[in-house]
Amino acid sequence: MSADTSPKKAKTEESEGPCPYKVVVLDIEGTTTSISFVHDVLFPYVKNSVYEFLVEHWGSPELEQKIEALRAQAKIDVEAKVEGAEEILPTTAPALDIIKSVAHCIRWQMSIDRKIGPLKSFQGFVWREAYQGGKVQGHVYNDVEPALERWIRRGCSVYIYSSGSVEAQKLLFGYSEKGDMLKYFKGHFDTAIGLKVEKESYSKIAAEIGEDPQSILFVSDNVKEIRAALLAGFKTAITDRPGNAPIEPAPSKHPRSARIVSVQLEDTSVPVVKTFDAIFDREAEYRPSEDHQA
Ligand SMILES: [Mg+2]
Incomplete structure (x- = not known):
């Protein structure tokens, strides 16, 4: 070569x-x-794999930290009456219910093309795993x-x-x-x-x-x-x-x-x-x- x-x-x-x-x-x-790589590969990857990703990494300190940041942001959004915003379930809720509410929150934020810190940080985590695992190049x-x-x-x-x-x-x-x-x-x-x-x-x-x-x-x-x-x-x-x-x-x-x-x-x-x-x-x-x- x-x-x-x-x-x-x-x-x-x-x-x-x-x-x-x-x-x-x-x-x-x-x-x-290509712009298409970012919009047609990277972003859909997060949307499509967020649920499985959460299940797979559930309990990891890094994920917990990122969910905490998303939860704080969701609270701010609900209080500010941002259209479509919903709170993320508290840590005392059953795991699968929390996972569903986090996945919903991520997909919702991405559907309105948000660029805020907690979302970017979560996306970065998903992409790192995807690149390192050979799922994305x-x-x-x-x-x-x-x-x-x-x-x-x-x-x-x-x-x-x-x-x-x-x-x-x-x-x-x-x-x-x-x-x-x-x-x-x-x-x-x-x-x-x-x-x-x-x-x-x-x-x-x-x-x-x-x-x-x-x-x-x-x-x-x-x-x-x-x-x-x-x-x-x-x-x-x-x-x-x-x-x-x-x-x-x-x-x-x-x-x-x-x-x-x-x-x-x-x-x-x-x-x-x-x-x-x-x-x-x-x-x-x-x-x-x-x-x-x-
Ligand atoms: Mg450019």
């Missing part, structure tokens, strides 16, 4: 110059990984791993910045369809550093990495995130993967190359790429989002 001794490979390496950026920061959903597009290898070989460091927790990121890449990919990443950021649509988050990431924002490339499918990164001084590229939402504003021809599609954001033409191959391979023509309008 990795017998990299072909003459073709050697030639490619020879022709590769140093990496045009010191750091690449990658989004996950819609960038390295993280989806990663085919062009990602070769690009990571190429970038790192050229002296670039790669980080992840996703709204999924660092733990969830590590599971996705640690148990990916391509095997354990964690070796490629120098670090992980999640919303603990700030929201992905806020400029400050990117400034903090640059400070934490210890590099000038101008030498960092941020790659994401989300135009709001790209704009925030641009405002913090990052270079950027937008990914257009199958199944992603349409890019707004609509991409048009890059002002400096008819072969490149780009989106005009702030004063910058941000290139739109369908695969990671296109990110550095067009270096001769342009550097992503560098050419400001006069």
Whole structure:
């Protein structure tokens, strides 16, 4: 699989110059990984297996802790008269009745797409067991791993910045369809550093990495995130993967190359790429989002 001794490979390496950026920061959903994996695999997995999961792990201290957090949240929701909220049965109730009420609570919260801590924490527990048990493998597009290898070989460091927790990121890449990919990443950021649509988050990431924002490339499918990164001084590229939402504003021809599609954001033409191959391979023509309008 990795017998990299072909003459073709050697030639490619020879022709590769140093990496045009010191750091690449990658989004996950819609960038390295299909949005469908998250919505059609990960989330349904929790909904479909929550009851069996609770039965199987019943009595474990970790599960008890997570149920306690869910119970406290359910109480708050009922008191706040959140539509559809129901309390979780107390610990004195029969086990199977508690399990049914927890499962109901999880499915209800997921049906309204909640993102609160106790739910995320419970989902994280279920996903960890699923990944570690081989029931789920993280989806990663085919062009990602070769690009990571190429970038790192050229002296670039790669980080992840996703709204999924660092733990969830590590599971996705640690148990990916391509095997354990964690070796490629120098670090992980999640919303603990700030929201992905806020400029400050990117400034903090640059400070934490210890590099000038101008030498960092941020790659994401989300135009709001790209704009925030641009405002913090990052270079950027937008990914257009199958199944992603349409890019707004609509991409048009890059002002400096008819072969490149780009989106005009702030004063910058941000290139739109369908695969990671296109990110550095067009270096001769342009550097992503560098050419400001006069
Ligand atoms: Mg994304």
